[in-house]
Amino acid sequence: MVGGARPRKQPTIKEVAQHAGVSPMTVSRTLAGGANVRPDLQEKVLSAVRELGYHRNENARSLRPGQASGLIGVAITNLGNPYYGNFALGVEEVAAETGRRIVLGNTGGDPARERQLVADFLGRQVEGLVLVPSGGSSDHLRPERLGDVPLVLASRRIYGLDVDVVLLDDVGGAYRGTLALLDAGHTRIGYLGNVSSEFTGARRYEGYLRALAERGIEPDSDLILREHAIGSAGEATGRLLDLEDPPTAIFSANNRNSIGALREIGRRLRSGARPDEMPALVSFDDFELAELMPVPVTVVDHDPRQLGREAAKLLLSRLGNGERHQGSARLVEMPVKLAPAPSP
Amino acid sequence: MVGGARPRKQPTIKEVAQHAGVSPMTVSRTLAGGANVRPDLQEKVLSAVRELGYHRNENARSLRPGQASGLIGVAITNLGNPYYGNFALGVEEVAAETGRRIVLGNTGGDPARERQLVADFLGRQVEGLVLVPSGGSSDHLRPERLGDVPLVLASRRIYGLDVDVVLLDDVGGAYRGTLALLDAGHTRIGYLGNVSSEFTGARRYEGYLRALAERGIEPDSDLILREHAIGSAGEATGRLLDLEDPPTAIFSANNRNSIGALREIGRRLRSGARPDEMPALVSFDDFELAELMPVPVTVVDHDPRQLGREAAKLLLSRLGNGERHQGSARLVEMPVKLAPAPSP
DNA sequence: GGATGTCTTGGTAACGTTACCATAGCGAGC
DNA sequence: GCTCGCTATGGTAACGTTACCAAGACATCC
Numbered sequence: 001m002v003g004g005a006r007p008r009k010q011p012t013i014k015e016v017a018q019h020a021g022v023s024p025m026t027v028s029r030t031l032a033g034g035a036n037v038r039p040d041l042q043e044k045v046l047s048a049v050r051e052l053g054y055h056r057n058e059n060a061r062s063l064r065p066g067q068a069s070g071l072i073g074v075a076i077t078n079l080g081n082p083y084y085g086n087f088a089l090g091v092e093e094v095a096a097e098t099g100r101r102i103v104l105g106n107t108g109g110d111p112a113r114e115r116q117l118v119a120d121f122l123g124r125q126v127e128g129l130v131l132v133p134s135g136g137s138s139d140h141l142r143p144e145r146l147g148d149v150p151l152v153l154a155s156r157r158i159y160g161l162d163v164d165v166v167l168l169d170d171v172g173g174a175y176r177g178t179l180a181l182l183d184a185g186h187t188r189i190g191y192l193g194n195v196s197s198e199f200t201g202a203r204r205y206e207g208y209l210r211a212l213a214e215r216g217i218e219p220d221s222d223l224i225l226r227e228h229a230i231g232s233a234g235e236a237t238g239r240l241l242d243l244e245d246p247p248t249a250i251f252s253a254n255n256r257n258s259i260g261a262l263r264e265i266g267r268r269l270r271s272g273a274r275p276d277e278m279p280a281l282v283s284f285d286d287f288e289l290a291e292l293m294p295v296p297v298t299v300v301d302h303d304p305r306q307l308g309r310e311a312a313k314l315l316l317s318r319l320g321n322g323e324r325h326q327g328s329a330r331l332v333e334m335p336v337k338l339a340p341a342p343s344p
Numbered sequence: 345m346v347g348g349a350r351p352r353k354q355p356t357i358k359e360v361a362q363h364a365g366v367s368p369m370t371v372s373r374t375l376a377g378g379a380n381v382r383p384d385l386q387e388k389v390l391s392a393v394r395e396l397g398y399h400r401n402e403n404a405r406s407l408r409p410g411q412a413s414g415l416i417g418v419a420i421t422n423l424g425n426p427y428y429g430n431f432a433l434g435v436e437e438v439a440a441e442t443g444r445r446i447v448l449g450n451t452g453g454d455p456a457r458e459r460q461l462v463a464d465f466l467g468r469q470v471e472g473l474v475l476v477p478s479g480g481s482s483d484h485l486r487p488e489r490l491g492d493v494p495l496v497l498a499s500r501r502i503y504g505l506d507v508d509v510v511l512l513d514d515v516g517g518a519y520r521g522t523l524a525l526l527d528a529g530h531t532r533i534g535y536l537g538n539v540s541s542e543f544t545g546a547r548r549y550e551g552y553l554r555a556l557a558e559r560g561i562e563p564d565s566d567l568i569l570r571e572h573a574i575g576s577a578g579e580a581t582g583r584l585l586d587l588e589d590p591p592t593a594i595f596s597a598n599n600r601n602s603i604g605a606l607r608e609i610g611r612r613l614r615s616g617a618r619p620d621e622m623p624a625l626v627s628f629d630d631f632e633l634a635e636l637m638p639v640p641v642t643v644v645d646h647d648p649r650q651l652g653r654e655a656a657k658l659l660l661s662r663l664g665n666g667e668r669h670q671g672s673a674r675l676v677e678m679p680v681k682l683a684p685a686p687s688p
Numbered sequence: 689g690g691a692t693g694t695c696t697t698g699g700t701a702a703c704g705t706t707a708c709c710a711t712a713g714c715g716a717g718c
Numbered sequence: 719g720c721t722c723g724c725t726a727t728g729g730t731a732a733c734g735t736t737a738c739c740a741a742g743a744c745a746t747c748c
Contacts, residue, residue: 007487007490007491007492007493008491008492009491009492010466010469010491010492010493011491012733012734012735013734013735013736014734022697022698023697023698023699024698024734024735024736025697025698025699025736026696026697026698028735028736029696029697029736032736036694036695036696036697037696037697038695038696038697041696041697053488053489053490053491055463055466055467056467056734056735057407057467057469057733057734057735058464058467058468058469059403059404059406059407059413059468059469059734059735060403060407060703060733060734060735060736061734061735061736062403062703062735063401063403063404063407063702063703063704063705063733063734063735064702064703064735064736064737065702065703065737066703066737067703067735067736069403071447071468078433079429079430079432079433079436080426080429080430080433080649081426081429082424082425082426082429084429085423085424085425085426085428085429085432086423086424088423088429088448089422089423089424089450092423092448092449092450093450096449096450101447101448101449101464101468102447102448103415103445103446103447103448104432104436104445104446104447104448105436105440105445106433106436106437106440119399120402120445122354122399123399123400123401123402124402124403124415124445125354125401125402125403143351144397145397146351146397147351147352147353147354147355147397148351148352148353148354149351149354259632259633262633262636263633263635263636266633266635266636287632287633288603288631288632289603289606289607289610289631289633289637291607291610292606292607292610292636292637292638293633293636294636305424356703356704356705357704357705357706358704366727366728367727367728367729368704368705368706368728369706369727369728369729370726370727370728372705372706373706373726373727376706380725380726380727381726381727382725382726382727385726385727400704400705401703401704401705403704403705404703404704404705404706404733405704405705405706406705406733407703407704407705407732407733407734407735408704408705408706408707408732408733409707409732409733410707410733411705411706411733
């Protein structure tokens with residue numbers, strides 16, 4: 001085993017041709033399906049391919065005019081977050097169904113990094129871009145910069161940019177989640193807001209307000225914590241619970257906030273607080289084992305993978321055939337659903 | 345806005361050259377750093393680049409001999425799982441630090457899909473491969489198939505394949521987790537096994553057995569459920585709890601099993617079971633809010649992102665400079681740690 | 689048998705880029 | 719003034735691939 005054959009560089013079509021005793025064109029034709037190539041030659045070619053471990057050089061292939069690269073550029077803010085992981089998975093699946101691959105970049109929410117990634121993707125001749133925007137300037141996404149490469153935005157839209165967008169039904173989900181608390185008899189409902197994404201944060205807040213308004217309840221600014229300055233969701237929850245007239249329920253606009261809130265609630269219960277003093281919780285974003293929590297938790301559930309699939313489908317429809325699909329920008333809102341909540 | 349400029353195809357270096365009134369070579373040199381190009385021409389070139397929105401065609405660039413593609417192929421089993429999402433993030437980060445990008449494919453654990461992805465990656469001239477193997481034949485990973493493209497395996501190793509591997513310290517983690525239960529006075533410790541990955545499953549089982557052996561406890565086959573035939577972790581937990589002499593603690597070999605076990609425990613508590621009748625749990629794989637669970641949960645915590653970073657570093661070290669790093673295969677085991685456990 | 693058509697094969701050029709070579713300009717040194 | 723050396727610029731070829739064209743082989747049909 002030791003000192004075995006040196007790794008060889010990838011063989012070219014020329015070498016395969018030589019090995020099979022035919023011209024490169026015959027190899028090319030065979031690999032393209034074998035039309036108008038004698039079966040015996042095809043076999044010779046295919047066994048040469050197997051023997052040498054040959055793979056067509058896709059980069060060289062995509063160089064030829066009219067040949068697409070088969071790459072989709074995907075830039076998301078945090079791959080480690082299961083939400084975006086599933087989103088990327090959805091994009092990957094749909095891309096794979098058409099034989100395409102994704103080049104993936106993590107922006108970490110940094111606009112500079114996003115610009116860099118987009119430039120790199122364009123250099124790699126991606127056929128399209130799927131992007132979870134990081135905020136900041138959107139100059140690098142203007143049509144004259146992207147040329148003929150279509151773009152789909154996800155989770156967040158950029159005003160003034162006329163491109164396809166996929167979003168969750170943030171407003172509807174927050175509305176229905178809040179309404180569920182109101183229907184259960186709660187009238188003092190805290191709002192735990194969104195630091196990470198102002199756009200979805202604003203939309204979810206809108207849903208919360210709409211539900212309150214519908215029941216004629218005036219929003220109480222003491223109960224609404226959506227500032228960036230808040231140290232953590234746990235701390236914010238503590239502030240809500242320490243109010244003179246604390247909320248009996250909390251609407252939490254995202255996963256991170258929900259986890260923080262539950263941690264704080266857990267701390268207080270361990271310190272001797274009575275369970276019926278603790279608020280019920282509605283969480284935008286699902287999380288596991290919600291049913292085992294010490295307070296009733298309702299989740300606004302959604303499917304980020306489906307969101308990714310939808311984004312990819314929008315993108316692919318813009319690639320279509322030769323002539324670009326020229327329809328105007330579309331906005332897709334994916335439905336969310338309330339998971340059955342234990343009564344408060 | 346409507347009927348605005350048609351999207352143009354990506355400009356070429358030739359068009360930039362024409363626009364700037366120089367030759368393509370001067371453009372190329374300018375973009376390569378500008379050595380031996382008059383400053384005034386450089387400026388002309390750069391403004392033509394900006395004006396046309398030009399990006400170098402990396403595919404064409406990588407066609408030239410000696411030029412690397414800057415792509416790393418990454419194939420994982422399930423991007424939606426935060427474990428693999430974070431793993432991929434780690435690989436992406438390290439790749440990005442050297443200006444490389446990752447092409448990502450999801451195998452879904454399907455060996456055929458894995459073969460297909462690897463072939464595609466090779467066709468795209470990736471500089472290296474990072475793979476979470478799906479099992480099945482490994483013919484497509486033999487050195488003569490990969491040529492000069494280095495491979496790093498993660499989470500699972502393939503015997504007979506002499507390549508770099510990164511693993512968690514599965515044995516040690518399971519050993520220490522089980523030992524913690526023994527130290528807390530448990531003697532009947534159930535084992536909830538791994539369906540998804542036989543390799544890590546076997547290693548974790550080994551750690552469990554080692555801990556028992558060290559304390560002179562004979563493993564009881566009634567307490568050990570690691571068959572594929574088990575319907576679900578919840579059902580398996582039910583079987584353990586329904587034993588005449590049920591375990592007072594359970595070691596669960598992965599996240600999925602832990603969640604299933606906790607769901608079953610939750611069901612029984614809601615049906616009136618007494619909390620002190622329920623087993624303590626040690627879970628290999630962290631999960632959020634473990635501290636809020638109705639039974640004491642200790643987790644064997646680890647950092648999949650770091651695992652990904654390590655995998656990428658091993659890979660990059662094989663790329664090094666011109667001549668391939670020829671050292672023999674390395675095996676890296678990433679440390680895990682026990683999260684502080686509430687006493688049982 | 690000759691014209692016509694179909695099938696098979698190979699040569700050539702081009703995709704976008706840059707290493708290499710050639711050339712021109714210019715200042716320094718004798 | 720002539721060479722030498724250096725800088726700046728451009729032309730050419732090649733990377734691996736395949737569309738297109740040309741040409742040969744062979745069968746078909748009148």
